[in-house]
Amino acid sequence: MKEYHEINLDEEPCIFPDCGHFLTTSSMDGQMGMSAYYDMDEEGHPTRLSKTSEPFSLDKSGIPVCATCRGSLRNIARYGRIVRRAILDESTKKFLAWSHEQYLSLADRLIKEEEKLAQGTAGHAGQHNTAPSGLKGGQFIGSAQRLKQLRELQRMVGNERYDSIIELWRQIGRHAKNVRLEEQPFQRVADLVQFANRENKASREEFRYDESVVQVKGSLLADALLLKCEIAILFDFHRWMTRGGLAQAETEVKLDLSAHWSDCVRLVEQSRLRKYVREEVQGHIFAAQLCGLCLSFGESASMWSANKGAKKEQTPDSLREEALSHIQQARTLLSQYPSTASFQGEIDNVEMLINGGIYRRVTAEEMRAVYSAMTSEFSGTGxxxxxxxxxxxxxxxxxxxxxxxxxxxxxxxxxxxxxxxxxxxxxxxxxxxxxxxxxxxxx
Structure with a gap:
């Protein structure tokens, strides 16, 4: 290894990080792996980017640091792109782990709320839950009409039965908003770059990235949990209605489930596109459950909106046909992917409902089994x-x-x-x- 006085700086420049340690440019380039990200000329200078960004692309050393003291290299413009790319990778991992943890917490709370509904103990004083850490912000987009409908069901029941689960539904909605595409690290950087270019009236190229870096699972899980929560309320309301509650109501029941149906279709399509088969199975289950609800409520519930799709006619036969189609698609996925086996009970139950039987809700133990396998997916131990x-x-x-x-x-x-x-x-x-x-x- 050469000492500083032995180096000809005209032929071999050195790089001096803030920490005080230094290396020649060629040594530092090798340490940073410049050739993996840039096309290099004969003299070892980068000429252009050699590839697009891939998820977790800096897969061996993490965020590059000084090899001697692990000091920061963020202020060295030559390696700025590589360092910032690694920071984005780490931020994406933290985003995934955080959203996963929040989802499991909300899913566990939903199980408890469903248990309270089944036991008839929901809505009593002191059972309201506060939002978990990170779930702050306004009401999520598109929720106004659905919240109004839930509040109307609450008013018809005539007590505080749905207070805590409706509050949970709102918190799940806020979580769903927090894990959308626009909240992910790469998209946030792209938006900031676009804003800076617009403010500075610059004609620089926009920040682009491989779409594979966008992690959609958190958003799909949140959408599925939101639907699951709302469908649980609707089934509980139907049970209350069939036990004579409707005779005490002052107004006629009128449910609009078209938004729920659109969410189901979108969940199935997005899950299929990104090959998230467990979420796709849940989407098919929710679609069949919505058909079953419409059959149970009869003309008091509508699901297909004439303004949002080609289907304008809703009859018992068409609802059964649609439900059985989704059930069959879910069973096909079960036969192909062992990881979806935990949904077998839900599929059997909704098929029994569609065929005229009594709908039996999945037990808390069965629901916890669905989520238990997910607890170690992002454990952070390796x-x-x-x-x-x-x-x-x-x-x-x-x-x-x-x-x-x-x-x-x-x-x-x-x-x-x-x-x-x-x-x-x-x-x-x-x-x-x-x-x-x-x-x-x-x-």
Whole structure:
């Protein structure tokens, strides 16, 4: 290793980070892996970007730092793109872990609310729950009419039965807003760059990124949980109605489920597009449940809006046909993907309803079984990977793959043998002690 006085700075310039340690440009370029991200000329200078951004692309060293003291390299313009790209990767991982934790917390609370409805203990004083950390903000977009409908059901029941579960529904809605595309790190940076260019009247190229870096699972899970919560209220209201409650009501029941139906269709389509089969199965179940609700409420409930789609006629036969189609699609997915087996009971129950039987709600134990397998997906105890369809997961213990398995989302091969990952699996950096609450992502 050369000493500083031995280096000809005209031929081999040096780079001096804030920490005081220094390396020659060629050594620092090698340490930073410049050739992996830029096309280099014969003299070792970068000429252009060599590839588009990929999720978790800095998969070995994390955010680049000084090799001697691990000091920051953020102020070195030559490596700014690489450092900021790594920061975005880390922010995306934290976003995933945070949204996943919030979802599981809300899902557990929904189970408890459904238990209270089943036991007839819902709505009593002292049972209101406060929003978990990070769930702040205004009412989510498009909720006004649906909230008004829920409040009307509450008024007809005539007590505080739905107070706490409606508040939970609103919190799930706010969470759904917080995990949308526009809240994800890459999209937020793209929006900031666009705003800065517009303010400075600059003609710079906009910030672009590979769409595979956008993680939609959090949004799909939130949408599914929102539908599940609202459908639980509707089924409970139907039980109240069939037990003689309607005779005490002052007004006629009139339900508009067209927005719920649109959400179901969108959930199925987006899940199928991104190969999230568990969420796709849930979308089919919700669609069949909505058909069952319309059949149960008769002419008092409408599902297909003439203004939002081609289907304008709603008859018992058409509803049964639609429901059975979704049930069949859900069963097909169950036969193809073992990770969806926990939804078998829900599918059986809704099919019984469609065929004229009595709808039996899934027990709390069955619902917890659905969520229990998800608790370790982003445990943060090892290294991060993505399968060939860009579904992220972590490997614990030493963090290296020791056995082959199947991605719980799409069934693709994951893991590996003897620390060697299978083809198509992308290795991402180790993360531990992830932030458990993020009111924002300071990039």
């Amino acid at each position: 290294h991060w990977y993505t399968c060939e369809n860009n579904h992220p997961f972590t490997i614990g213990e030493c963090g290296m793959p020791m056995q082959e398995a199947r991605c719980p989302e799409c069934g693709a091969r994951i893991g590996g043998q003897n620390h060697q990952a299978v083809a198509g699996t992308r290795h991402a950096t180790e993360i531990e002690n992830l932030a458990r609450g993020m009111n924002g992502l300071g990039l």
